[in-house]
Amino acid sequence: KLPAPFAVPLSIPPVLPPLTSEGTTDFYEITMREAEAEILPGRSTTIFGYNGITPGPTLSVRRGRTVVVRQINALPQRHPTLRYECTTSVHLHGNATPPQYDGWAEDLSAPGFFKDYIYPNDQNERTMWYHDHAVHHTAENTYMGLAGLYITDEGRNIPLPSGRYDVPLVVQDKIFDTDGQFLFDDDGQKELMGDVILVNGRPWPVLQVERRKYLFRILNASTSRAYRLALSTGEPFTFVSGDGGLMPAPQQDKTFRIGVAERYGVVIDFAKYPIGQQVVLRNLELKNNEEFPSTRQVMRFDVVSEAADLTRNEVPAVLKPGGGQDDPMALQPSQARRTRDWRFERRRGQWAINGLFWDPRRMDAAPGLNDVEIWRFDNHSGGWFHPVHVHLIDFKILDRNGRPPFPYERGPKDTVYVGEGEVVRLIGKFGPHAGKYMMHCHNVVHEDHEMMTNFEVGKGGP
Ligand code: C2O
Ligand code: CU
Structure with a gap:
C-alpha cells in the first residue's frame, strides 16, 4: 500500500529571510521542533523539523557576509518511539567553519537550550546543507527530518539557469509503518533502506518543465541509501558542480552514483523533447544497495510548454577559471x-x-x-x-x-x-x-x- 508514484507536484523548500541584518552580518533564528507533515497524501506523519518543516528552510547566503544562526532546540525531551534524549548539534556540511561552530558530535544542546552558530562565508560559492550531528543519534535525528539546504551564490555569477529554472532536489528514502509514521529500521545497526523515495519531502513527485535548460542541485540526504541516477530517455546529464562548488569545466555522463551527503549540480536540457514528453529520473542497480521495485524511480519531469524565458540558458565551457590559492x-x-x-x-x-x-x-x-x-x-x-x-x-x-x-x-x-x-x-x-x-x-x-x-x-x- 505504497502511495502512487508521480501523483504529487514537487515542492521547493522556502527560503528563510534573516531576522535582522547589521553591517556585514545577517542574523537568523531556527527552532527545531516536532511537527506534523502531510507526506503521504491525506495522512499525517510526525517529524522533527528545522522550523517544523522537512527539508528545513533554505538559507540563501551572499558570499562575504557573516551569518549567525541561533539554533533553538525545542524538540521533545525524548524521541516519540525510540526514547533517547533529543539533544542536538548542528553541522553546516561543506563549510570551512571555525571548530567551535562546526557541529562537533559531542557539543550537544539539550531540549530547552540554544546555540548560536557563526559562519564566515568567505569560501567560493557552493551548495551546502545543514543537518543534525548528535553523537550516536545523527541517523535518527536526520531521518526524522533535521536537514536543510544552505546555498551561497553558486552559479549565479555565470549564465547558468537561475530563478525558477534553478531547482534543488533533496532525495531521501523512508519506511512508513501502518500508521503513516517513519519507521526507523536499521537492520541491526547496518543500514536503513527505505522503500519510499521522497524528493523535497514528497513521494516520487512531478515537476512540470518548459522546453529549456534547468539547473538541479541534487543532494542525497538519505540515511544509508546511495543512488545510481539516469534519465529514462537515455540522454546524458551535464555536471557543473560538486560538493565544493563549480567544476573547472562541465562534464557529461549518462549515469552517476551519489552517496549520502554528496551534491551535484546537474543541467538537463528539456528543449530536446517535444511538449508532452515525460522524463523519469530513474535509479539503476547499485551493488549492495537494497532495491525494491518502488526505488527504481525517483521523480518525473513533464515537458508542458515552450520556454517562457530563454535568458541564462547556457552551460559555459569554462565554469571556473581556477588555479587560486585555495582551489x-x-x-x-x-x-x-x-x-x-x-x-x-x-x-x-x-x-x-x-x-x-x-x-x-x-x-x-x-x-x-x-x-x-x-x-x-x-x-x-x-x-x-x-x-x-x-x-x-x-x-x-x-x-x-x-x-x-x-x-x-x-x-x-x-x-x-x-x-x-x-x-x-x-x-x-x-x-x-x-x-x-x-x-x-x-x-x-x-x-x-x-x-x-x-x-x-x-x-x-x-
Ligand atoms: Cu560530519 Cu554531513 O557531516
Ligand atoms: Cu559506511
Whole structure:
C-alpha cells in the first residue's frame, strides 16, 4: 500500500529571510521542533523539523557576509518511539567553519537550550546543507527530518539557469509503518533502506518543465541509501558542480552514483523533447544497495510548454577559471607533505576506521595548518560502500583503484563514494582554521555505530 508514484507536484523548500541584518552580518533564528507533515497524501506523519518543516528552510547566503544562526532546540525531551534524549548539534556540511561552530558530535544542546552558530562565508560559492550531528543519534535525528539546504551564490555569477529554472532536489528514502509514521529500521545497526523515495519531502513527485535548460542541485540526504541516477530517455546529464562548488569545466555522463551527503549540480536540457514528453529520473542497480521495485524511480519531469524565458540558458565551457590559492583542483601530489592511510571495515558487529571506534578524546591525525596532504581511503569491509566525509576541507579526487575519477567527480568534493574493494586517494589543504574536526562515513548508521574519528589541524605531525 505504497502511495502512487508521480501523483504529487514537487515542492521547493522556502527560503528563510534573516531576522535582522547589521553591517556585514545577517542574523537568523531556527527552532527545531516536532511537527506534523502531510507526506503521504491525506495522512499525517510526525517529524522533527528545522522550523517544523522537512527539508528545513533554505538559507540563501551572499558570499562575504557573516551569518549567525541561533539554533533553538525545542524538540521533545525524548524521541516519540525510540526514547533517547533529543539533544542536538548542528553541522553546516561543506563549510570551512571555525571548530567551535562546526557541529562537533559531542557539543550537544539539550531540549530547552540554544546555540548560536557563526559562519564566515568567505569560501567560493557552493551548495551546502545543514543537518543534525548528535553523537550516536545523527541517523535518527536526520531521518526524522533535521536537514536543510544552505546555498551561497553558486552559479549565479555565470549564465547558468537561475530563478525558477534553478531547482534543488533533496532525495531521501523512508519506511512508513501502518500508521503513516517513519519507521526507523536499521537492520541491526547496518543500514536503513527505505522503500519510499521522497524528493523535497514528497513521494516520487512531478515537476512540470518548459522546453529549456534547468539547473538541479541534487543532494542525497538519505540515511544509508546511495543512488545510481539516469534519465529514462537515455540522454546524458551535464555536471557543473560538486560538493565544493563549480567544476573547472562541465562534464557529461549518462549515469552517476551519489552517496549520502554528496551534491551535484546537474543541467538537463528539456528543449530536446517535444511538449508532452515525460522524463523519469530513474535509479539503476547499485551493488549492495537494497532495491525494491518502488526505488527504481525517483521523480518525473513533464515537458508542458515552450520556454517562457530563454535568458541564462547556457552551460559555459569554462565554469571556473581556477588555479587560486585555495582551489583544491589546482593541488598536485608533489605539494603533499604526507600521505595518510585510512581503512574502513566492519569489526565486532560495528564499524571501524583503522581498527578503532569513535572516541572524542583521540586525535588520529595532526596536519599542520594549511598543510597539503594525500589521504588514502581503503574500503576493506566486503559488501558495503562508504560515502566518506572530511570536515573543514575541500578536496580533489586523485584516483580510484589507480584509475581516474568518474567525469562527474572532477570538481571540488568533501564527500567521496568509496565502493566495495575500492581504494580512493584524495588531496586537500588543511585550513583555513586550526582545531579539532571529524572525519566519518556518512552512511549515518555507520557513523552512529562508531565509523567516525577526529583530526586536529595546527600542530603538524603524525
Ligand atoms: Cu554531513 Cu560530519 O557531516
Ligand atoms: Cu559506511
